[in-house]
Amino acid sequence: MSTMTLYVDRNSILHNTHPLTKLLYVMVSIAITYIIPEVTFVFTVAMITLILLILGKVFRKIVPILGLSIILIISIIIVQGFFHPENQTELFSLGFLTFYQEGLSYAALLTLRVMNMVMSFGILILTTRHDELVEALIKKGLSPKIGYVLLSVLQLIPQMRATMGKITDAQRSRGMETEGNLLVRMKAFFPLIGPVVLNSLNVTRERAIALEVRGFNANRQRSFLNVSKEYRYQKLVQILLWTALIAAIVWRIVTWGS
Amino acid sequence: MIPMNSIEIKNLSFSYTAGNDVLKGIDLTLNGAATAIVGQNGAGKSTFVKLLKGLIVPTEGEIVLNGKNTKDYTVASLAKEIGLVFQNPNDQVFKNTVISEVMFGPLNIGMDEQDAREKSMEALRKVKLDEYVDTNPYDLSLSERKMIAIASILAMDPNIVIFDEPTMGQDHEGKETLKEIIYELRNQGKLVLCILHDMDFAAEVFERTIVFNQGRVQIEGPTRDIFKQKDILHQAYLEQPIVAQIAEVLGVAGSYVTEKEVVSAAGACHDPNFVE
């Protein structure tokens, strides 16, 4: 495989949503879970994100990623469960471990926030071609150079992995051991990493020349081969998202004292 | 007595993913003669030499190197026996002087400092870079770095030497240097194998040629016999060496691998004083 991509090619309501709308959703849904620190509210937001993932036909893809964050979640529950400074109300004990209500509800809040964050990024990444996203951002004023770096990294890292394989072969062929105890592995570090660095400097320089002669640094107005897809109701959805954000802020200010 | 080096390959197959053979049912015995391996990209040449070198393990079949199965060698002991020079020197060069780069291999296989230095100096003389011992390899050109990579294998003094595309990017002088190195290795009784895209070089320098095509050995034998078979070469997407093409234009029958042969054969029928 020559590209690192998590994009899942399906046809769904989310695939037919403008990348920037989805990006806005990611920002708003994460922000409001911090603005309104209520477990039931955060739970509702996480559920909405979950439903969106199902509508986007990519729910199954997010499960392994959520699985990875489970270790983080468990440690949050344990740590907060019995070390939270406001712990007072004893809930239950497992042997010598005592869990408190205050800690656990705070842990629930954190957990829901993390899950919501992972899932809403999932919406963006799993249902959006990244070149489309980056092009949308460049049209909004992102520097084409940063855009280029974001895109090329995804293709060039797998290429670098292939180079790494060749380097390992070349050094082993000169009698270098790569397997064995820690000392052996440490000795193999420089012979392996040295060529990787020098190689990528070399290739980067050559690629810089190739980009240069194709007018990458010309200060002209750029155009795009791919036309932006026509998306409907985007303005409406975006206004709704902004409204939700503002409403959350207002709610927070109003309830400040109470 | 010069020991005779040999590699025996029996029913060798290799695949990265099951059912997708890169190499299939290769049977070969390599000994004595300097051998060229030719074929289009993707024909399996590089995979083949990696197997010989033990960098990957056969899916099927076996390779016996000087009487011992490659499976039974360790990386270091195999490195003493067989040297493989890779295509791209940038995949290995990491030291900041030419001499320390070349000494890396010899030191790895347990030579002592002084021995390693002597062998490395000798190898650098062979590749004509002995005046650059203390230069940073990256201050030299790519074709010179290629020569450093070659020296770093020669310095390990292996019995079998394999080159992967050594002529790539070399100019006329570079190719002449390579010729000298190959002839010398052969005269020392070493087994020399060489992957090549340059049919002219293959025809001129090597006694035996193996043509790979789609993971199989399409044809192999004395270089002279291989390069006269125009049609089979075309099937493998290769062409005849230029000398053979010239001989054809000159109308001299037979198979030719060097310019000298063509000149003396053609001289007989094209000399202005040789009119019937």
Next chain:
Amino acid sequence: MGIISVENLKYKYPDTDKLVLNDLSFDVEQGEYIGLIGKNTAGKSTLCFALAGLVPHFFNGAYGGKVLINELEVRQHEIGEISSHVGLVFENPFSQMTGSKYTVYEEIAFGLENMGLDRETMIHRIDESLELLDITGIQDKNPFDLSGGQMQRVAIASVIAMKPDILILDEPTSQLDPQGTDEVFKVIENLRKEGITIIMAEHKIDKMAGYADKILFMHDGKLIDYSSPGEVFSRDDLEDYGMTAPAVTRISKSLGIQNKQNGLYPVTLKELSREIGDTYELHRN
């Protein structure tokens, strides 16, 4: 004045003492195919860079003399501007792929997007270059999934789509197998028929002799000769410069087969067969 005019060009890379280009002067006419030869340290790549404006804009260093491309002085204009007149392709096909595009079609569009062309023009030009380079069949593939020869043709197509008048190729076949090499030589011949001026540095002189109109022969940064392949390769002093003539020429020399009018030796199989024909003719009369 030709499409390229080089006057007393001198150049030295930063922090070095040696002139890599030492007082070069030559002109190239529109539509010519120039073969650039010389040993590895002759300065061929640097000359290619100087014609494309990378010297002195990308590589700094000491620069003297003038390079005029379409009457535009390279030193006074940015690379972006020069790139619409001169295209450059070099040895390693892999590092010429941008890495930010997912199909060959988009890869070729990269330069056109930077030029700010409208979409219709872009599509027209991409289709045209795909056709010229004979890679229409792979237009939807990922550039990194291609063979070296295909990748190199994509690199050429990417540059050609920008419609330069001049194409410079620095050892474009060095990393390719015989089939890939043939593919590249063939498409360059197509481009020449389109009227594009071509300058190509190459070690495969046997192949190049058959294509080039003129040979530009360099050694140690200096111009040794600039004339027809027959004249350059018939020289007796090639070995002194670490060079050699094509096998056809060397064998013809040994056999005394040469053009009766100008005394030059054949450089291609075709010329050889013509000369032999003449020789036979002579004998018959």
